[in-house]
Amino acid sequence: MIAHLVQVAALLLAAPLVQGVLTTLRARLQGRPGPSPLQPYRTLRKLAHKGIVVPLDASLAFLSAPAIFASASVMLAWLVPVATTLRPIDAVAIALVAALGRFALVLAALDARSSFEGMAASRESAFAALAEAPLVLALASTTLAQTHALAAFCSAGAIFLVNLFETARIPIDNQETHYELTMIHEGLALEFAGRHLALVQYGAAVRQAALMLICALLLPGSGLATIAWFAALVAITPLVERTFAKVRLFEIPSLFALATLLALGGIAMRIPGIGTW
Amino acid sequence: MLPMLDVAFGPQPLALPFLAALALGAIGVGVAVASMRARVRDAALLAAFVAAMAALLLSQSVAAFMLSWEAMALISAFLVGTHAEQRYVRRALIAYAIVGQIGALCILAAFALLGAHAGSYDFAAIAASATTLAPGMRIAVALLAFVGFGSKAGLAPMHFWLPRAHPAAPAPASALLSGVMLAVALYGLALVGWSLAQPLPAAFGIGVTLIGAFGAVLGALYASVETDVKRLLAYSSVEQSGIAASVLGLAFAARAFDLPQLASLALLAFFFHVLVHAAFKSLLFLGAGRIVDATGTSDLEQLGGLMYTLRYSAPLIVLGGAAAAALPVTGGFAAEWLIFRGFIAALAAQHPALQIAALAAILALALAGGLALAAFAKFVGIGLLGRRRSEHVTAAERASAPFFGLAWFAGAIVVLGLVPDLALRVFGPIARTLAGVAPDPGGIAGLSRSLAIVPLLAAAATAWVARSRAIAWRPTWTCGSAVTRRAQYTATAFAKPLARIFAFALLPTRERTIERGDANFPSALRYETHLRYPIDEITRAASAAMQRWARRTRIVQGGRLRVYLAYAVIGACVLFWLAR
Structure with missing residues (x-):
């Protein structure tokens, strides 16, 4: 119980740092000095002191969306099992709490009545529909007894691909652009300002940290090994962003197909009687 | 008197969850109809429809069952044909009547086979002699019952009539048709499969699971590309029916493999899903009725901007949409959670056929869930939010309207979402009676309560935002151009990525003709897109x-x-x- 509270507190406090480290590492790999890893905290503080701007005639759906998104992210952090124990992950709760945050942002984007946001909402919903199956399958595999490491790597690989989408990273999306031809995730947040934007950015950071921890939990070992895997994921993600090119929009489904296959493989290898052939 | 005509009624455990769903739906729809001041004829038809379904659920003999079934079919046909002056309604009515009667014949044949074997047409006698049924006969009965009840429940690929017939009826009737009657049809399948023709081979249960899972994906996919409010809801019913059938199939298969714990859990999930679906689908159809009444159209491309005019109903419809997408703090979440718990438990069952079917079902239901989220983001986001997309006139809603019916269902959705054990404590003993072992619903009760943190935190965070230094209401920034309602995304555009990704099942085509100007500088364009549904065709x-x-x-x-x-x-x- 105490370990759980400590872990939730650590996730909530360190989530912006994870985002900052990822941004700094990516910049270094691209040959730029990049911002300080603490920059997300400064940005959040700045945003918290600003006023908000709301589109004319926006409804409660827009006004409450950042709060719902951030609360769902906090809940997501709460649902991650403690890293020191080998507990099964509640696949359905995690997938649907993540879906709640997405639902709120998509509705806000459609309420903002601009075609940029509509485009982002449409793409986000379409690709999220494909991300659901690998997410649930990979997480559900933890309810079955661990067999060999390959199964764990398959499941974690599926989650890694899903996370690239969830956290808007190359090759699926690009955090650094507000370019409407390519954007998926960033487009949803275009109309938010001030504390609204602070909640969206903080929620996204917590969501990212929670999902990366889940990915680390799927990998073999527990306790310190999980923390080491987490650090490795933080190091690998910018490397992936640096190495690959962004794929074309309608090539993205094939990445999800790959993730689904990995997740199916990971879970099939653990199914008693089938995986132990 | 002929034994075949013995009419017997009485309660039995299997029917109780369905009676609960019927009561839930009938009360809410009754409140809505009362506050609408509907015509006496319509109200009487609805009351008769509810009575027929209640009689069906209480039937204890073949004659009672078939009489109630035909009464239900006939009255529902009248409800579907309420606006028979319109051509599409008449066509929908004919499709509905034909499919309904073919289904009824199949059911009658199944019952005739069972009754002939048992020498009695009383359900208790049939169930008692079920174990001595010849294997070939058993398969025939099971298949006939599956076609008969499955077609009424809208299981794919026998669903093509549903998205025509259900939207044709007036809103309160659609609410009962989709929210309750589909469940009643599945009750018939459960009745035959669980008691009258048991023990069925495991292949039957696995087949029901796989067909149900297929229907869930198909319904969700069609809902995600649909642009008519009521048809979208009808396709969502196809999806939900498929989900319910898949978990019922799991219960059948688990029983055949002698896994009472799993069968009990699957039955519990099935019952809970039926109840929750009755609540949110009734809410959504009543809400769609509010939308159509207020604006005169059910076309998503004409809607939008209803959050301030339908100020009471619209937030409740958003809640219904969240429940249909199985999002937390609604009963939909708890139902989905229990269903997945069943299938995940089946993965460890040591019967390869069941394990593979469970894996396929998890894959299909997760995909269907993702598609349903897209469908209801579109339903709510395009239908209610943003700016209105046409010149429809909407007067501000008064609190007295059928809003109270919606509020009843919304309350049920939230209560079932926060305290699912209220219903589970009632359904648990029923599942125990049927399967022999008490079901283990896992940690859903505690999880649901802890999820209440989300709305509380969100309220606190919204209050924090509201205390910002300054709140400025400004037109949306669209790169300097005027903010017109034409600039908003349409439902078709919203669904386009999905139509393209699933092109193999939807066969999208587009026509682009330049009406004025040349190819480089067109001044008027005509752009048409069409989808074709090969499976339906x-x-x-x-x-x-x-x-x-x-x-x-x-x-x-x-x-x-x-x-x-x-x-x-x-x-x-x-x-x-x-x-x-």
């Missing part, structure tokens, strides 16, 4: 062929007296020959 072609064949048999009904006399003579001769 196959079943529709089959039913059309059946209709043509039926028309050909009309030759025997020539209308000439001499021919009928000849029939009578031939019939009498055959009878004498048989009785010799």
